[in-house]
Amino acid sequence: MEKLGRRRAWLLMAAGENRGHGGHSGYDDQYDAYYSWDSNVPNHKNLRVGDPIALWDKVRLLGISVIEQIDTSPGQKVLNRCPECGTTRISLRKRATPRYRCMKCGAAFEAARADVAEVELYTARYDAAWTSLEGVLDEHEVRAVQTNAVDINAMRPLDWDAFRDALARKDADRALSRVQGRLPDAVWNDGAGVTLELSGGFRRSLVRVRRGQRQFRAHLLSSQGSTCAFTGGAPERVLDAGHLYSYARLGEHHAHGGLMLRRDIHRLFDDGMLAVDPTTLRIDVDSELAAFPQYACLDGRPLQLDLREQQVDWLGKHWGEHRATASRAP
Numbered sequence: 001m002e003k004l005g006r007r008r009a010w011l012l013m014a015a016g017e018n019r020g021h022g023g024h025s026g027y028d029d030q031y032d033a034y035y036s037w038d039s040n041v042p043n044h045k046n047l048r049v050g051d052p053i054a055l056w057d058k059v060r061l062l063g064i065s066v067i068e069q070i071d072t073s074p075g076q077k078v079l080n081r082c083p084e085c086g087t088t089r090i091s092l093r094k095r096a097t098p099r100y101r102c103m104k105c106g107a108a109f110e111a112a113r114a115d116v117a118e119v120e121l122y123t124a125r126y127d128a129a130w131t132s133l134e135g136v137l138d139e140h141e142v143r144a145v146q147t148n149a150v151d152i153n154a155m156r157p158l159d160w161d162a163f164r165d166a167l168a169r170k171d172a173d174r175a176l177s178r179v180q181g182r183l184p185d186a187v188w189n190d191g192a193g194v195t196l197e198l199s200g201g202f203r204r205s206l207v208r209v210r211r212g213q214r215q216f217r218a219h220l221l222s223s224q225g226s227t228c229a230f231t232g233g234a235p236e237r238v239l240d241a242g243h244l245y246s247y248a249r250l251g252e253h254h255a256h257g258g259l260m261l262r263r264d265i266h267r268l269f270d271d272g273m274l275a276v277d278p279t280t281l282r283i284d285v286d287s288e289l290a291a292f293p294q295y296a297c298l299d300g301r302p303l304q305l306d307l308r309e310q311q312v313d314w315l316g317k318h319w320g321e322h323r324a325t326a327s328r329a330p
Contacts, residue, residue, distance in 0.1 A: 272322030
């Protein structure tokens with residue numbers, strides 16, 4: 001077995017209209033699902049599948065996740081340059097005029113010089129593990145867990161241990177545990193066998209990384225339709241392919257081991273706050289959700305689709321983990 005050093009993690013800036021940098025036109029991001037960058041960005045080659053990430057908007061933490069896949073393609077990027085010295089280090093001013101100011105030569109100007117550059121485009125997807133933590137940490141608390149306190153890049157190394165401690169102090173342990181359960185193992189066990197019923201799973205590397213998630217999602221959508229198993233019909237973009245077991249522990253995509261779940265339902269199911277009684281196949285809602293009518297109303301309802309025997313077996317194991325012990329307590 002080969003042990004790894006300190007876990008690599010990243011702080012990604014999703015500033016939207018609050019970028020402040022005028023050297024380019026920004027990126028196509030949906031911060032709770034994917035993040036885009038190009039080969040001009042510092043650290044552009046350093047992010048890897050399996051790396052944990054935290055996203056913020058220069059004001060507060062937005063959420064955390066684990067990179068599931070990274071797609072690359074050739075493309076073009078429009079660069080805005082200072083007409084005086086040619087640098088892209090120009091700031092976009094919110095109120096003052098002229099609109100731009102060069103951070104290198106100090107020139108102020110209304111229109112930048114546009115150049116088109118050939119670049120490699122990158123998009124990291126991480127929606128399966130996305131966990132919203134909006135506002136749990138403020139700007140100063142986020143900056144405090146950067147590996148380098150003076151780093152101003154959009155993609156910065158994150159001190160994962162310090163970040164975990166900061167979230168624990170904010171009572172965000174449950175959200176953190178959900179994301180950590182999806183992280184690759186820090187040690188590869190050569191004796192661990194992996195059995196796949198769908199293409200994908202783990203590939204041999206320094207760490208274990210998830211593959212085949214896209215095929216798993218496509219399989220569930222084909223067999224179950226655009227339907228959340230707990231709440232009914234929903235747009236595909238808000239549905240997760242939810243495993244009924246811990247993928248992080250098993251490293252397998254079972255053909256009948258998942259359900260399409262609305263993103264919020266998926267998170268609550270993973271936490272055990274929603275479960276399914278394997279004897280009645282009706283939904284059981286944790287008492288902590290009683291104050292939220294949109295979840296409380298699900299209690300006692302049947303699921304919105306017919307289950308296969310394998311799915312019932314997995315739901316029984318989930319019930320045993322989250323409900324059976326509690327039901328036996330005095």
